[in-house]
Amino acid sequence: MASFLGSALEYYDFFIYGSAAALVFNHVFFPAESEAVATFAALATFGVGYLARPVGGLVLGHFGDRLGRKRVLLLALLIMGSATLAIGFLPTYDQVGILAPVLLVICRLAQGFSAGGEAAGASTLTLEHSPEGRRAFFTSFTMTGYAAGMVIATLVFIPLTSLPQEQLLSWGWRVPFWLSVVMLFVAYFVRTKLDETPVFEAAQEGHEVKKLPVAEVVMTQWREVIRVILCSLFAVAQTIFTVFGLAYATRPEIGIERTTMLWVSSLAIAGSIIVIPLCARLSDRVGRRPVWIAGLTGCAVATFGYFWAISVGSVPLIFLAAILLMTVFYSMVNGLWPSFFPEMFAAPVRYSGLAVGTQIGFLLAGFSPAIGWAILGTGTNAWLSVAIFTAFCMLIAAAAGYTARETYRVPIDKLGRYTKA
Known part of the structure; x- marks a missing residue:
């Protein structure tokens, strides 16, 4: 429940910011x-x-491995909630000029810093509380929080677009930024x-806590860090779907209503x-790698169908393609990484390795909507270059996951064993 609620707050903030960036911020802050x-x-x-997420991962991961998972997760929650609430009170460009986007960027950097440690900490905490043979199932609720947060954000945003x-x-x-304070209080209390x-606690008692966990993980498990960075490119599909897709579909040339696209994302x-x-439960039965590879391959193919449906303006086809892409294939990946990634690391460096690896990998996902806008072509097939870019990232992530050790039957005390360099 704690991981679910924390992720719900993070992705609520993520989606209201992404929606506002695609629909409003170009008018308000520039x-x-x-x-x-x-x-x-x-x-x-x-x-x-x-950009701030790797820094947050570095700092919060260090303290998460030094002081404990719980304390750092509380701090991450407070930073995220405070920054999101502050965005709701920012002055506009017409009011204060260039100071408006500067303040927006500062708040966004604070959000990123918090997010750099939030998902990694929630995944690590849940994994280490999970029973053997069901680790993927339990940790997947971190990402059901992602889904719940996005749905709540959409339900808040839809009436406002009218x-x-x-x-x-x-x-x-x-209004959506102000309402985040409600979720913050609930998540913090839990x-x-x-x-x-x-x-x-076992690592503390055994004097295995490292003074510099980040340095330790880089020296001893650098291959796993690189693998997680490449696997984390899977998140490109999410930001292209939720942010770029919204901006692209509502362009005058396409002309799909904002409310329609928000309902597509929500459902x-x-x-x-x-x-x-x-899907996570399936990986507890058949292994991490088969589900990982199948999900990413499906995302690569379904991305083309999604943008083709948008380009022809068919709302039923857009809904169908969105369900295949996000509900089916992306869920196979999104429900799996909170167990698949931390299982690659030993307990004394798990939080740091997961936080640093994922947040460096997620950098490309963060800029993917802007990249998509920059490489967007012209005419009916303007979307093709964006779909190719997304599919390429999915295939890299699939290949990186294929090189990983299969861990679904490995006891938690034997995960990420390493020889000190």
């Missing part, structure tokens, strides 16, 4: 001379948060009731609340 340039800049601020443009741009977009993980991701734990 000069109006060129809409195309303002849109690119707004999408780029979405990516800026990912407001007159003037009201949406003046106060309407701020996390204060947590016990520290038995694995970390496709809502379905993954059920599919994610089922």
Whole structure:
């Protein structure tokens, strides 16, 4: 429950920021001379948060392996909630000029710093509390929190997009950021009731806690860090679907309603609340690698179908393609990485290795909407270059996962064994 709620808050914040960046921030925080340039800049601020994620992973991962999982997760939660709430009170470009996007970027960097340690900490904590043979199933609830957060964010955002443009741009977009404080209080209360993980307590008692966990993991398990970086490119599919897809489909040339695309995202991701734990349970039975590779291969193919459906303007086909891409194939991957990745590392460096590896890999995902906008072509098949870029990232992640050790039957005390360099 603690991991679920923390992830729900993180991805609620993620989705309201992504939606606002795609639909509103180009009008609110940037000069109006060129809409195309303002849109690119707004999408780029979405990516800026990912620059801070490796730093957050480095710092929070260090303290998570030194002081314990619980304390660091509470800190990450407070930073994320405070930064998101602050965005809702920021002045606009018309009010303070260039200071407006500067303040937006500062808040986005704080969000990224928090996120750098949130998912890794929640996954590590849940993995180390999980019973043998069901680790993927238990840790998958970290990512059902992702789905729940996005659905809640969409339900909040949909009625606001029906407001007159003037009201949406003046106060309407701020409401979802203000409401994040409710989720923050609930998640923080639940996390204060947590016990520290038995694995970390055993490491403390055995004097295995490292003074510099990040240095230790780089020296002893650098291959696993690189593998996790490459595997983490899977997240490109998510940001291309949720952020770039929204901006692309609502362009005047395509003309799909904003509310329609928000419903597409909401329903496709809502379905993954059920599919994610089922796919994770499957990997507890057949192994991590088969499910990982199948999910990423499916994402690579389904991306083409999704953008083709948008290009022809068929709402039923868009819904169908979105369900295949996000509800089915992406859920196979998203429900698996919270167990697959931390299982690659030994307990004394697990939080650090997972946080640093994932957040460096997620950097490309953060800037993918802006990259997609930059490489977007013209005409009916303008989307093709973006789909090729996304599919290429999926295949790299699949290949990296193929090189990993199969861990679904390995006892937790034997995970990530290494020889000190």
